[in-house]
Amino acid sequence: MINYWDDLQAIRRKRPLVHHLMNYVVMNDAANVTLAVGASPIMAHAREEVEELAAKADVLYINIGTLDDRWVESFILAGKAASRNNVPVLLDPVGAGATRFRTETVLRILDEVEVGVLKGNGGEMMALAGVAGMIKGVDSLGEASPEIAERLAREYGVTAVITGPRDYVSDGKRVAIVSNGTPMLQYITGSGCMVGSVIASFMAVNRDFLIASVEGLVTFEIAAEKAERKSSGPASLKVNLIDELYNMKPSDYEMARVELRG
Numbered sequence: 028m029i030n031y032w033d034d035l036q037a038i039r040r041k042r043p044l045v046h047h048l049m050n051y052v053v054m055n056d057a058a059n060v061t062l063a064v065g066a067s068p069i070m071a072h073a074r075e076e077v078e079e080l081a082a083k084a085d086v087l088y089i090n091i092g093t094l095d096d097r098w099v100e101s102f103i104l105a106g107k108a109a110s111r112n113n114v115p116v117l118l119d120p121v122g123a124g125a126t127r128f129r130t131e132t133v134l135r136i137l138d139e140v141e142v143g144v145l146k147g148n149g150g151e152m153m154a155l156a157g158v159a160g161m162i163k164g165v166d167s168l169g170e171a172s173p174e175i176a177e178r179l180a181r182e183y184g185v186t187a188v189i190t191g192p193r194d195y196v197s198d199g200k201r202v203a204i205v206s207n208g209t210p211m212l213q214y215i216t217g218s219g220c221m222v223g224s225v226i227a228s229f230m231a232v233n234r235d236f237l238i239a240s241v242e243g244l245v246t247f248e249i250a251a252e253k254a255e256r257k258s259s260g261p262a263s264l265k266v267n268l269i270d271e272l273y274n275m276k277p278s279d280y281e282m283a284r285v286e287l288r289g
């Protein structure tokens with residue numbers, strides 16, 4: 028039994044602070060999506076302030092999308108401050124496998140920071156599981172599997188979330204498969220980054236990260252399904268998606284397509 032609506036209401040009551048180190052491409056959209064579900068975003072990546080912010084945040088979301096040396100320093104400083112203060116961390120390994128710099132940065136963060144949720148697309152997560160060649164830039168070239176999610180969860184001690192036509196979530200013991208969403212999400216840059224903001228918001232109110240991840244995926248993807256009906260293409264889908272997230276109703280969760288094993 029997953030209490031989607033109760034936890035969405037808990038976000039709206041608590042208005043948790045979600046500290047994002049978010050790439051330049053998606054920064055504005057991720058902030059709007061976070062607000063639409065009822066949480067409070069701050070986008071901040073200066074090394075002079077990230078420790079102070081991450082220590083006081085309800086959740087830290089590290090997204091490596093437009094990294095450079097200074098950003099990497101900030102990922103580590105923010106991540107360690109969060110870990111010291113028991114603040115949950117979500118890591119999005121954007122483009123892992125596409126360049127050595129990205130893969131090595133992700134491995135360094137996983138080594139030095141207490142990551143709660145590692146969320147990437149099929150190609151990125153396969154690269155981190157040792158399956159090369161399934162990523163082109165930031166786009167996945169194939170679907171992963173529940174077994175890869177399970178393997179990543181055990182190897183890195185995280186809840187692994189692999190997005191795609193079907194999403195695979197595992198904490199190493201349990202596996203969840205989410206089949207909501209719409210293929211049109213592939214035509215909006217940042218749909219993966221944005222679903223990360225929604226998952227991070229649920230992590231602030233539910234410390235069972237497998238369930239928080241399913242709640243975030245289902246909420247975002249049901250909103251996308253509803254938005255698609257009103258949209259003529261990707262641009263209107265994005266606008267309608269923010270509206271549908273804001274307007275979620277308890278009955279919308281009857282559309283959830285989730286299989287939970289273990």
Ligand SMILES: Nc1ncnc2c1ncn2[C@@H]1O[C@H](COP(=O)(O)OP(=O)(O)O)[C@@H](O)[C@H]1O
Nearest residue numbers: 148190191192207208209210212218219220222
């Ligand atoms: N073919 C698809 N059908 C339904 N939902 C999809 C499809 N492709 C991606 N999604 C959804 O879009 C969101 C972003 O996933 P994905 O495209 O894998 O991430 P990224 O943008 O990081 O590459 C997720 O919620 C995922 O479930």
Ligand SMILES: Cc1ncsc1CCOP(=O)(O)O
Nearest residue numbers: 050052092165217218219220
């Ligand atoms: C296009 C692009 N380039 C660097 S970050 C970024 C956005 C990636 O967003 P997503 O991972 O959600 O597709």
Ligand SMILES: [Mg+2]
Nearest residue numbers: 121148219220
């Ligand atoms: Mg992505």
